[in-house]
Amino acid sequence: MSSTVDLDAIIGGSPFCRFLNVRAEVDARGVLATLPIRDQLVGNVMLPALHGGAVASFLEIACLLQLAHETGTSAPARAIDISVEYLRPARREDTFARARIRRLGRRVAVIHAEAWQGDEDKPVCLLQSHLRLPSIGAR
Amino acid sequence: MTGDTTPDDDTRTDGVADMADNPYASRMVEYTPYAVAVGMKYVSSSPGRGTILLPWRADLVGQDGTDILAPGVLTALIDHACGLAIMAGLGFEAAPATLDLRIDHMRPAAPRASVTCSAHVYRATRTIAFLRAEVWDSSPDDPVAAAQAAFTLNRREAK
Numbered sequence: 001m002s003s004t005v006d007l008d009a010i011i012g013g014s015p016f017c018r019f020l021n022v023r024a025e026v027d028a029r030g031v032l033a034t035l036p037i038r039d040q041l042v043g044n045v046m047l048p049a050l051h052g053g054a055v056a057s058f059l060e061i062a063c064l065l066q067l068a069h070e071t072g073t074s075a076p077a078r079a080i081d082i083s084v085e086y087l088r089p090a091r092r093e094d095t096f097a098r099a100r101i102r103r104l105g106r107r108v109a110v111i112h113a114e115a116w117q118g119d120e121d122k123p124v125c126l127l128q129s130h131l132r133l134p135s136i137g138a139r
Numbered sequence: 140m141t142g143d144t145t146p147d148d149d150t151r152t153d154g155v156a157d158m159a160d161n162p163y164a165s166r167m168v169e170y171t172p173y174a175v176a177v178g179m180k181y182v183s184s185s186p187g188r189g190t191i192l193l194p195w196r197a198d199l200v201g202q203d204g205t206d207i208l209a210p211g212v213l214t215a216l217i218d219h220a221c222g223l224a225i226m227a228g229l230g231f232e233a234a235p236a237t238l239d240l241r242i243d244h245m246r247p248a249a250p251r252a253s254v255t256c257s258a259h260v261y262r263a264t265r266t267i268a269f270l271r272a273e274v275w276d277s278s279p280d281d282p283v284a285a286a287q288a289a290f291t292l293n294r295r296e297a298k
Contacts, residue, residue, distance in 0.1 A: 015200040016209035040176035043219075044234075051173035052237045053215020060211045076202050079210040083241040 004072040007031065007065055013074075017061055020054070024065050031069050033062040035095040035115075042092060050090035052125070055115055056082070059097055059127035063111040066099035067131060075134035077109065082129045090124040093117050107133055163231040164189075167223050174219055177212055181223075187260035189223030191216060194253045206250035210242075210284075213254065213274050217242060217286045220258035221270045225290055228260055228268075234293040235268065242286045252276035254283065266292055 007024040011017040020041075023034040035041070035058040043051025060082060068074055099113035109131045114123040165181040168174045168191060177199060182190040193199075193208070193216045201209030218237055225235040248254050257279070258272035267289060274284040 013203045014209070015198045015203065016211060019198045040172050042172040043174070043215075045170070045172065046234070051171070051215055051218070052240070053211075053218040054173050056214045056218070056240070057209070057211025060214070078247070079244045081241065081243045082210075082214070083239065084214070084237075085239045086237045089236070 005068045005074045007069065010065065010068055010074050014061075016057070020058060020061070022058060022061050026069060030098060030100070031062065031065045033058065033065055033097045033099075035097070037092060037094050044089070047089055048092045050092065050095065052084075052086055052090075055086075055090050055095060055125045056084045056127060058095060059084070059099070059113040059115050059125060060129060062097035062113045062115075063099040063127070063129050063131065066101060066113075067109055067111060070101055071104070071133075073134065077131040077133050080108065080130040080132050082127055085126045086124070087126065088122070088124050090115070091117055095124070096120070105133075109133055161227070161231065164223065164227060167226055167231075168219065171219070173215060177215060179216060179219060182255065184223055184227035187224055187228035187263070188257065189220045189225075189227055189259075190255060190257040191220045191223060192253060192255045195251050207247050208252070208254060210244055213244075213248075213256070213284050214240070214242060216254065216256045217258065217272045217274060217284070217288070220256040220272055221286075221288050221290060224258040224260050224270060224272075225263075225268050225292065228263065229292065229294065232295045234295070235290045236293060238267075238289040238291055240286060240288040242284055244284050246283055248274075248276045248283045255279075258286075258288075263292070265294070268292055 103110040168181040180192040262269040272286040
């Protein structure tokens with residue numbers, strides 16, 4: 001299944017997405033984003049566990065990709081606010097995420113996203129975000 | 140944990156503040172792989188307060204052509220400054236873990252601007268710390284982001 005927008009081009013146009021090496025594919029449920037494990041993502045070397053900031057920013061990217069996929073525009077939306085909940089440590093392994101648009105208004109989108117590792121039913125991190133949609137002008 | 144007792148000196152961004160006070164303080168930034176990867180620099184800490192600088196870098200920009208740091212980079216900076224504030228307040232005898240974190244992005248950082256985050260514990264119980272944090276580029280009076288967080292403390296001593 002393909003997207004109406006080129007997600008790889010969106011990722012390629014974001015230095016930070018390239019820094020994190022985020023990957024995206026589209027299936028029947030929407031965008032499946034992957035954060036491949038690398039040692040530099042670790043935030044706690046004792047556990048070890050991924051840095052909460054790395055996981056949260058991966059979820060922000062998942063929200064942007066799902067929004068681009070559903071709206072068919074690659075113009076970037078801007079974060080207004082985010083709220084993150086950490087449910088369990090993110091282990092030193094690949095992390096996956098899906099986002100769901102809960103409301104798409106004219107100016108603002110409300111998007112929820114979840115990250116998991118081995119088991120999608122055991123999310124490691126949840127994120128809610130408000131995004132200012134593109135092409136409405138300056139905030 | 141004393142929270143807001145020393146609001147005077149820790150908004151410095153010169154990166155040379157009180158590193159000598161406790162070696163663990165700067166190590167919390169220097170020995171954390173992700174903090175190193177994004178280039179965080181320890182600025183200062185005091186009981187219940189921590190300040191970290193994130194120098195601007197081209198590979199941390201959110202969108203080609205804007206030269207503005209990605210909001211997600213600020214998330215890691217805020218989370219880490221909160222951890223530093225807690226550790227500084229507990230004499231580095233804890234393993235704090237983020238429960239939740241809320242961030243308001245009031246405005247984008249200026250193009251090519253480095254940002255500083257200062258976090259402080261405004262309330263702590265035996266098991267939980269509640270924090271506020273602000274991120275600014277040019278002046279603490281004009282923040283780009285504000286955050287509120289709760290952490291579990293996981294104090295090392297047996298209870």
